[in-house]
Amino acid sequence: MSTNRIDARFTVLKKSGQKAFIAYFSAGDPNLEATVRLVPALAEAGVDVIELGIPFSDPMADGTANQAAAERALLAGTTVAGVLDAVRRIRAGGCQVPILFYSYLNPIDSYGIARFAADAVAAGADGILPLDLPPDEDPALIATLRAAGLHTVCLAAPTTTPERKRFLARESRGFLYYVCRLGVTGERAELPPDLGEQVAALKAVARAPVCIGFGISTPEQAAAAAAPGDGVIVGSHLVRLIADHGSDPDLVGIVARRARVLADAVHAVRT
Amino acid sequence: MSSDATSAPATASAPPKRNEKKQSWPDAKGRFGPYGGRYVPETLIPALDELTAGWKSLKRDRAFQKEFQGLLANFIGRPTPLTFATRLSQRLGRKIWLKREDLCHTGAHKINNALGQVLLARNLRKTRIIAETGAGQHGVATATACALIGLKCRIYMGTEDMRRQAPNVFRMRLLGAEVIGIDAGSKTLKDAINEALRDWVANVRDTHYCLGTVYGPHPFPVMVRDFQSVIGREARKQILAAEGRLPNALLACVGGGSNAMGLFHAFVKDAGVRLIGVEAGGNGNDFGQHAARFDGGRPGVFQGTATWVLQNTDGQVQNTHSVSAGLDYAAVGPEHAWLRDQGRAEFLRCSDAEALAGFHLLAEAEAIIPALESSHAIGKLAEVAASLPTDGVLIANISGRGDKDVAEIARLEGLKL
Numbered sequence: 040m041s042t043n044r045i046d047a048r049f050t051v052l053k054k055s056g057q058k059a060f061i062a063y064f065s066a067g068d069p070n071l072e073a074t075v076r077l078v079p080a081l082a083e084a085g086v087d088v089i090e091l092g093i094p095f096s097d098p099m100a101d102g103t104a105n106q107a108a109a110e111r112a113l114l115a116g117t118t119v120a121g122v123l124d125a126v127r128r129i130r131a132g133g134c135q136v137p138i139l140f141y142s143y144l145n146p147i148d149s150y151g152i153a154r155f156a157a158d159a160v161a162a163g164a165d166g167i168l169p170l171d172l173p174p175d176e177d178p179a180l181i182a183t184l185r186a187a188g189l190h191t192v193c194l195a196a197p198t199t200t201p202e203r204k205r206f207l208a209r210e211s212r213g214f215l216y217y218v219c220r221l222g223v224t225g226e227r228a229e230l231p232p233d234l235g236e237q238v239a240a241l242k243a244v245a246r247a248p249v250c251i252g253f254g255i256s257t258p259e260q261a262a263a264a265a266a267p268g269d270g271v272i273v274g275s276h277l278v279r280l281i282a283d284h285g286s287d288p289d290l291v292g293i294v295a296r297r298a299r300v301l302a303d304a305v306h307a308v309r310t
Numbered sequence: 311m312s313s314d315a316t317s318a319p320a321t322a323s324a325p326p327k328r329n330e331k332k333q334s335w336p337d338a339k340g341r342f343g344p345y346g347g348r349y350v351p352e353t354l355i356p357a358l359d360e361l362t363a364g365w366k367s368l369k370r371d372r373a374f375q376k377e378f379q380g381l382l383a384n385f386i387g388r389p390t391p392l393t394f395a396t397r398l399s400q401r402l403g404r405k406i407w408l409k410r411e412d413l414c415h416t417g418a419h420k421i422n423n424a425l426g427q428v429l430l431a432r433n434l435r436k437t438r439i440i441a442e443t444g445a446g447q448h449g450v451a452t453a454t455a456c457a458l459i460g461l462k463c464r465i466y467m468g469t470e471d472m473r474r475q476a477p478n479v480f481r482m483r484l485l486g487a488e489v490i491g492i493d494a495g496s497k498t499l500k501d502a503i504n505e506a507l508r509d510w511v512a513n514v515r516d517t518h519y520c521l522g523t524v525y526g527p528h529p530f531p532v533m534v535r536d537f538q539s540v541i542g543r544e545a546r547k548q549i550l551a552a553e554g555r556l557p558n559a560l561l562a563c564v565g566g567g568s569n570a571m572g573l574f575h576a577f578v579k580d581a582g583v584r585l586i587g588v589e590a591g592g593n594g595n596d597f598g599q600h601a602a603r604f605d606g607g608r609p610g611v612f613q614g615t616a617t618w619v620l621q622n623t624d625g626q627v628q629n630t631h632s633v634s635a636g637l638d639y640a641a642v643g644p645e646h647a648w649l650r651d652q653g654r655a656e657f658l659r660c661s662d663a664e665a666l667a668g669f670h671l672l673a674e675a676e677a678i679i680p681a682l683e684s685s686h687a688i689g690k691l692a693e694v695a696a697s698l699p700t701d702g703v704l705i706a707n708i709s710g711r712g713d714k715d716v717a718e719i720a721r722l723e724g725l726k727l
Contacts, residue, residue, distance in 0.1 A: 096626040097500065099507045099613065100351040106494065118624045144349055144611045149625025171349045171611070176339075196353035198514060203355065221353060222512030 044137035044165045045190055045213040048087050049248050049269070059214075059270030060085060060261070060305040061250060062298055063141060064277050065092035065108040067117025069285035071125045077281075078129045080295040082136035085302030090168065090272060093122055093142035100170050102225030104275040107282060119150045123162045130163035139166040139192060139213065152180055156187030166190030166213045174210040185212065194218050195241055197233065208245035214270065215245045218253045225275045227254035230263055238267040258304035265308040273301055335648065340528020343651060345644035348527040349611045350507075357514045362529040364434045369536065374433065381425055382540065385458065386415045388422075390541075392548035392705070397675040402695040405553065405703040409545045409573060411710060412680060416451050418710030419541060419569045424451035424520060426537035428459050431518035438462045438513065441520040442506040444471055444499035444565065445636030445683060446478025447710050448522030453487035455520075463487040466505045470497035471635045474718045496629040499565075499639045503613050523566025524643035527614035531644055538572025545705055546576045558698045559584040562707035563686040564657065565601070565636050567643035569709035574655065584656065586694055587646060588686045590632030591659035597622065601630040602659040603642045604650060610641075617644040633662035633722070634682035636710075664689035669712065669719065681710035682719070 042050075052059055062081050066074050078089050094112035098105060126138055140159065147155045147167075159167070166189050174181055174193055181191050190213035195204055197220065208215055217238060220231050231237075234251070241249045251264045252272030265271045280297055284290045340346045340362075348358055368374045382388040390413050395406040411419035424441070431439055439461050443449030449465040456463035465482055469491040472479050482489050495501040503526075510519040524531045524538070542560075549557055560577060562570035564587035577583045592600030600606065603618045610619035612627055620628045620640040632638040649655035660668070668688030673679045680688060687706050695704060712719075720727050 096495070096628075097504055097612065099504050100353075100511065102508070113626060120624075145619070145621065145627070146625035148611055149621065149623070170351055171614070173348065173350070173352055173355055176347055176349060194352040196351075198353055198356045200356055207352070218351075218353060221514060223508045 043188070043190055043213065044135065045088060045139065048137050049214065052087065056310045057306050058265040058268070058308050059087040059248065059250060060302040061088040061090055061252070061270055061272040062086040062277055063090040063092065063272055063274030064281055065094050065105065065112050066122040066125060067094055067112030067115050068108045068278070068281055069111055070115045071117060071121050073290060074125045075128050076291045077294060078136065078138070079132060079134040080291045081298050082134055084295040084299040085306065086136065086298055087270070088137045088139055090139045090141050090274070091122070093119060093140055093146055095143040095146055098143060100223055102223040102275060104278045104282065105224050108278045111285070119146050119155065123158050126162040126164050137165045138163065139168060139190070140164060141168045141170065143170050144172050152183050156184045156189055160188040164189065166192055168192040168194070168216060174207065192216050197221055197231070197237060201240070204241060205244045208241060208247070211245070211247050214248040214250045215241060216272070217241055217249055217251045217268065219251050219264070220254050222253070224253055226256040226279070230255070230260055234264065235267045242268070258300050261301050262304045262308050265305045271305050335645070336528065336532050340532065342645045342648035344609070345615070345617050345647045346528060346531060347616050348614065349616065350527045350614050351511060353511050354514060354527070357510070358527055358529065360434065365430060365529055365533050368430055368433055374429065378426060378429055382422070386421050386425065387413060388540065389544040390414060392545055392552065395676050398691065401675070402692055403700065404695040404698050406691065406695065407549060407552070407557070407703070407705045408676070408678070409541060409705055409707045411541060411569060412678065412684070412708045416447070416454050417713065418447040418451065418681060419538060419572060420448040420451035420522060421454060422540055422572070423522065423534050423537040423568060424448060425455045427518065427520045428452065428455035428461060431520070432459050432461060434518065436516060436518040438464070438517040439520050440464045440466065440506050440509050440517055441522060442466045442499065442502035443522065444502070444638060445634065445681065446471065446475040446482070446714060447636060447681070449487070449489070450478050450481045450485070452520050452522070453482040453485035456487065457485045464509070465489045466492055466502040466509070468492050468497040468499060468501050471499065471502070475635055475714055477717065478714050498630070498635065500613070500627065507613065523568040524571045524645060525566040525613070525615060525641070531615065534568050535571045535575055535645065538568050539575040541569065541572035541707065542574060542576030545573060549703070549705060553703055555703065556580050556583050557703040557705045558582070559586055559694060559702070559704045560707070561586045561588065561687045561691065561694055561704060563588045563637060563683050563709060564642060564646060565590070565639050565683065567646045569707050571643060571645060573705070573707045574649070578649070578654065585649065585654060587655055587657045588690050589657055589659045590634060590637035590686060591661040591664070592631040593662050597628040599631050600659070601632045601638050601640065603640070604657045605659050609647070612641045615644050617647045618642050633665060634686065636681070636683040637686060658690050658693070660686040660689040666719070666722070678708060679712040679716070680708050681712050682715045684709045685712070
């Protein structure tokens with residue numbers, strides 16, 4: 040069995056002493072054609088892992104930017120099958136950037152978990168971050184996703200107890216996602232003061248890399264957040280760029296140029 | 311408590327001794343068979359653990375129960391009467407009894423739960439309460455409980471619901487609550503719940519989310535059931551005192567399902583008592599025209615729980631419609647889904663037009679103006695009565711009073727007030 044692309048990427052980064060830059064946006068925003076062009080362009084710009092949102096009607100963990108993106112994607116007719124097909128086309132075009140789905144449970148449950156896992160792996164996806172599925176809620180479901188070859192990424196939050204941190208660190212595959220602040224996704228002016236301390240506590244118990252997200256938008260924030268951990272996730276900031284330039288013929292160029300600035304800032308941080 | 315000759319004897323200060331047998335569900339993970347659970351972002355897990363533990367210990371805490379039971383009696387006005395519906399019984403040829411939750415302080419059963427949760431939150435040292443509301447009854451109840459106990463209160467409400475339940479918005483503000491209008495999606499209950507969940511995720515350390523129905527992540531479905539089950543405990547004693555027997559059927563409207571579960575719970579083990587829930591049939595069968603989850607939905611995971619959901623083939627939750635804001639919701643409490651799977655509960659759908667007819671019927675025949683939500687139960691009363699034996703006895707839950715709805719009904723019927 041071949042190595043998961045997410046693991047392979049982190050191995051390369053570790054060798055060069057670098058941190059990962061992970062970019063999130065919603066599949067199908069403004070449409071799936073754009074998604075198929077955005078992913079390779081972002082990979083080219085230095086994004087290490089693409090976190091690709093599967094749009095859902097009721098994204099309770101997301102702030103306004105990501106809610107609006109999901110709404111646009113659904114209005115454009117995006118379905119789970121359509122997202123899987125987009126991934127297939129991205130791989131057919133030769134792009135090998137690791138792709139991690141970010142999804143609420145209902146759309147993939149509705150598609151059928153076993154069927155989704157098999158089709159996602161066949162399409163070329165590498166993992167999934169199920170937003171509203173704590174790993175102990177349905178271990179059989181997580182096992183089904185993993186058995187097919189998908190990494191299941193767990194979230195840890197500032198409220199997570201030390202005991203549960205150990206559990207989540209053990210359960211997470213690919214990397215462990217540290218939600219660095221209470222609240223929903225969205226851009227914020229400052230990083231939380233307890234970031235370094237919290238990430239150190241996670242790194243002490245995690246085997247997988249620890250990546251930090253929620254509210255990180257500027258290159259300065261990205262670099263600062265990257266320092267204590269193994270990687271940084273930027274989402275809403277790029278989503279807002281897509282919202283502002285959705286009908287611009289240079290959409291892909293605009294988003295990729297911004298991603299490059301962020302990627303460079305993160306990659307300049309050395310362990 | 312009531313000297314009304316048509317009212318059954320009240321059994322005020324008895325409760326603590328629960329007369330129902332121990333239930334086998336939910337299990338420790340909050341599951342009702344395949345339904346229920348905790349499908350939430352990781353940030354909320356510690357708060358749900360804390361709430362589960364807090365409720366478990368306070369449930370048996372003598373001081374807490376004494377305070378709560380005292381408020382049920384002396385602030386809310388419990389027990390509520392069980393009123394014999396003389397004319398309806400005559401017309402339908404069955405004995406019809408009405409459980410009068412409309413006579414609770416604030417005008418609906420919602421206060422039973424809101425007061426319980428706000429007391430619990432105070433004991434857990436939370437300083438801020440948030441809640442969602444559809445019809446505004448839970449919002450008013452939560453605002454009332456917060457004003458009484460002295461906690462900050464914020465209510466999320468869809469702007470469409472704010473329009474059609476304007477008097478309740480004003481009542482909440484009079485009680486010192488902040489009401490936040492939500493313009494997203496269908497601008498109704500589900501959008502208000504999404505926003506309340508987002509607030510909770512952001513402020514979970516000092517904030518309690520006072521969820522208004524038997525819905526959401528564990529422990530809410532079981533905790534809200536516990537707080538509302540006083541309805542059925544009273545009704546069971548009252549009907550035994552009045553008729554010397556158990557009823558053939560219970561009838562209640564079901565949005566999330568708290569008034570229905572509150573009435574049903576004490577009777578679940580009484581196999582001879584039919585449990586009948588009424589969903590909002592709206593004005594058509596297509597998505598967006600109704601809120602009949604059991605007649606158009608299928609199992610899914612939504613807003614923290616696994617249950618029956620109105621969703622399309624791609625798992626996207628659909629907009630709903632009901633003339634009644636309180637029933638206008640895309641999913642139903644997980645325990646209802648479980649009782650239905652067991653063949654223990656039955657569900658009917660009542661259209662907007664049937665509900666409006668029920669509203670007028672109860673006002674004219676029994677001198678009670680019911681909430682539009684409760685009117686859905688009345689809208690199905692004749693049909694259900696006809697299915698009972700000729701000596702049949704039925705209890706319908708009048709979950710709330712209709713004062714909040716009169717302006718909207720006048721508007722729907724083209725009248726100017």
